[in-house]
Structures are given as C-alpha cells and as structure tokens.
Amino acid sequence: MARPRDDLGLGRALGERMLPLIVAAMSFLAALALAGSVGAAALAQRWQEGAASVLSVQVPKPTAPSVDQPVQSRLERVLAVLRGTPGIGTARPLSEAELTELLKPWLGSGAGRLALPLPAVIEVHLTGAGPDMAVLSQRLEATAPGTTPESHGVWVRRLSALARSLEACAWVALALVAGIAAAMIAIATRAGLAVRRDAIEIVHGLGATDAIIAGRFAARATRNTAGGALLGALVALPVLLMLSDLAAPFASVGAQPAAAAIPWLGALPMALWSALAGLPAVAALIGWTTTQITVRRWLRQLP
Numbered sequence: 001m002a003r004p005r006d007d008l009g010l011g012r013a014l015g016e017r018m019l020p021l022i023v024a025a026m027s028f029l030a031a032l033a034l035a036g037s038v039g040a041a042a043l044a045q046r047w048q049e050g051a052a053s054v055l056s057v058q059v060p061k062p063t064a065p066s067v068d069q070p071v072q073s074r075l076e077r078v079l080a081v082l083r084g085t086p087g088i089g090t091a092r093p094l095s096e097a098e099l100t101e102l103l104k105p106w107l108g109s110g111a112g113r114l115a116l117p118l119p120a121v122i123e124v125h126l127t128g129a130g131p132d133m134a135v136l137s138q139r140l141e142a143t144a145p146g147t148t149p150e151s152h153g154v155w156v157r158r159l160s161a162l163a164r165s166l167e168a169c170a171w172v173a174l175a176l177v178a179g180i181a182a183a184m185i186a187i188a189t190r191a192g193l194a195v196r197r198d199a200i201e202i203v204h205g206l207g208a209t210d211a212i213i214a215g216r217f218a219a220r221a222t223r224n225t226a227g228g229a230l231l232g233a234l235v236a237l238p239v240l241l242m243l244s245d246l247a248a249p250f251a252s253v254g255a256q257p258a259a260a261a262i263p264w265l266g267a268l269p270m271a272l273w274s275a276l277a278g279l280p281a282v283a284a285l286i287g288w289t290t291t292q293i294t295v296r297r298w299l300r301q302l303p
Helices: 010-014 018-052 074-083 096-113 133-143 153-195 197-205 210-247 263-267 270-300
Strands: 054-059 088-093 120-126 148-151
Touching: 018 153, 018 210, 018 270, 054 074, 074 088, 074 120, 074 133, 133 148, 153 197, 153 210, 153 270, 197 210, 210 270
Parallel strands: none
Antiparallel strands: 054 120, 054 148, 088 120
C-alpha cells in the first residue's frame, strides 16, 4: 500500500510516536470519565427505583388491641389494612433480629438488650404508583393511633442530587481531557511548523495556499490522533470490564441483544460501547480542527 505523500517532511516535524501516545493517554482518561458518567446514571436509577418502591411503617405498642378491631393487636390490624390497600404489593413486619441489626449503628451490640419497648417496623413494597399517602396515613391513624408511614422520598431526592453531581463531574473531567488534548495537539503542531518553517515559507511563496498547507498538517494530525484514541480505548476496555464486574452486584446494566452470542458484550451498557467506539472519531475531529486553526493562524503571521 502506498504511503501518504509527505512533501513537507511532517513525519519528522510532528513526530510519529509522541502525539499518538499523548492522545492515547487522553483517550484512556476520557473512557474512564465516560464510564463514570454512565455508571453513576445506572446506579442512581437502580437505587432511586428501589428507594421509591419501599415504605416503612412504625407501629408503637404493637401488641396492644387496635381501636377498630379490639380482637386484633395493633400490629395485626395495621398489616391487614396495608395488605388490603391498592398500590401495596407486600407488607412484612421485621423480626427482632432485624430490628437489632438496624439499631446497631447507633446503639452498638447491646441494642437487643434494651428495656425500652420498641415499635414494630413493617417493610412495605409498593406496586405501580403506590397508594395515596394522605389517605393511608388517615386510615392507619384511625386503626392504630401513632402509626407513622415513612416514605423514602428524602433519600430519593438525595440520590438524584448525588447522581447529577457525579455525572456533572464526569462531564467536566471529559471537557478538561478534551481541552488538554487540543492544547497538546496545538503545541505539537506549532513545534512542527517551527521545525519546517523554511520549507513551508518556500512552498507558500511558490503559491501553495493556506488551505493546502493546513490540510497537509491536519490530515497527518487526524491520522495520529485517531490511532492514538483507538489505542487508548483498547487499553481502557479491560479496565472497564473489570470495574463493571465489581459493580455488577450494585447495578444491573440490563440485557444486551447480542449478549447471548457474545457473553462479554453484555458486561457494559450499550451507551458505553457506543461512546468507546466514537472516541477515535471525536479525537480525529479535535485533531483536525485544532491543527487547521493553529496552522492557519501561524501562516497569517508570515511576512
């Protein structure tokens, strides 16, 4: 296969090794930033869905008779009300061992030996949009005064804010990586222009237009940056697969259509696969644009 023409000696001017390696390092960091953004969104969605679908109900004096059905205890009657309410899938009272585990962070290992009467805690899993909380609170209060349903809306809002913050940080990191890559390409281009200044001045004086000279530089920089970005993405791939395996217990990325045929293909979200595949194209665009701007500005300063 014929090698591209290099009338201006740009292979010596731009360097065939340093620029691709720098872009590969930037591409590696960009892949990690993209993975952080996609991973934060996936984890937040899973956590938000889980928190929004769970409700906790505290029943004080659970063994005392209920108000509307004295033959039943307050706990039994509250369970009956919950299980008969549309929008509630399951309602399960926590055992004493589970309550002890919940109190351990605050009361230590002696949480199970407290002499104080503890309220019963019911774990409620919602279905669909869930029940009308105002109506449910009124029914529970009429059945067992003092019973308080506690939704996890506060935690959902905090998780949403955390997810948005993590995604914003990932995009800021990605923008910084792109900016640093553009700066390094501009520096390499200016260094190449300085090395080949005499040759460029000669061909420019003989009638070579700014577009032709800038196009030669941009074509070479585009190939170098695209190759470097591809290398960086390939190096980042095993790292991302390892991180995905570690994060698997905390979030499911969902089944991918090709996962059955190629098992490891389903290890990463399709959005991340698309982003990795697009890194060389984005790097090539940054390289071409940066080089064109740098060369044209430099040529305008020639006498």
